[in-house]
Amino acid sequence: MGESDESRLGTAGPVGSADDVPAEPEKPAEPAGEDERTAGEKKDRPAKKKGSGLLETLMYTLGGVVVALLVHTFLLQSFYIPSESMQNTLLVNDYVVVNKLAYKLGPVERGDIVVFKGWDGEDTIKRVIGVGGDHVKCCDAKHRITVNGTPLDEEGKYLYPGVHPSSMEFDVKVPKGRLWLMGDHRNNSADSRFYTDDGHQGTISEDDVIGRAFLRYWPLNRISFLSQPDTFSVVR
Structure with missing residues (x-):
């Protein structure tokens, strides 16, 4: 479900006596599948970021190797x-x-x-x-x-x-x-x-x-x- 009743009361209008607070109509319960879908999406996000980070690392590594080869081939070389x-x-x-x-x-x-x-x-x-x-x-x-x-x-x-x-x-x-x-x-x-x-x-x-x-x-x-x-x- 969303926010609890206690938190909704805490964000209500001007505070009076308990008798002054009108009772709120009960909201229909959210379908059970909604929370499951939300939880599933949250679980999926780290996996996507991890995969993206790995791809970036591989691309940077490959780029570094290519640059090193080009430098060695055309610009600088070490000799013993x-x-x-x-x-x-x-x-x-x-x-x-x-x-x-x-x-x-x-x-x-x-x-x-x-x-x-x-x-x-x-x-x-x-x-x-x-x-x-x-x-x-x-x-x-x-x-x-x-x-x-x-x-x-x-x-x-x-x-x-x-x-x-x-x-x-x-x-x-x-x-x-x-x-x-x-x-x-x-x-x-x-x-x-x-x-x-x-x-x-x-x-x-x-x-x-x-x-x-x-x-x-x-x-x-x-x-x-x-x-x-x-x-x-x-x-x-």
Whole structure:
């Protein structure tokens, strides 16, 4: 039934003596099926909300997965450092984030750290020393690598402490659309110097570049952006 008689009295007009309150005619009883239908509807409501909430959760989860896949495919990708070739800039077990759109929007630049399909077809990470049209050579009288005749000041910048810029001599004119790449730990890096007889003078095609490494994010105590050194700013 609806409200009780007691509650209806409590909401009546001006209060007087009990004799002043007229007796209300009895209302016909509501059909028993009405309460059952109301109760049934109330029971159904939580079930509908629960089902709707589950659907929304699934949609948000699916949307998140799709976004993550798109980001991984077209924008950013994480890479693990397995070797010592980029020490001390990158250590074994470091993780970096690579911007895969970097060279869709602009050219590869000297000093960039890039991930690319290496000479053995595996994902490889090195630093760009020379771009298409550059003349890279080792070494001058002070044992420095030169690019277009300009010596590179690498020591104390990114070169592994205590090692020479290169123990191997080379003299290469980098073809257009290709790159000369070297690791920062020159004594532990199998880079362009080791493949000068591969038909491309050890250079890698720009088309094989996956992207530019711009952030070292693991381990947490080594989080840092990988900025371009000023070493190459004097090269023309």
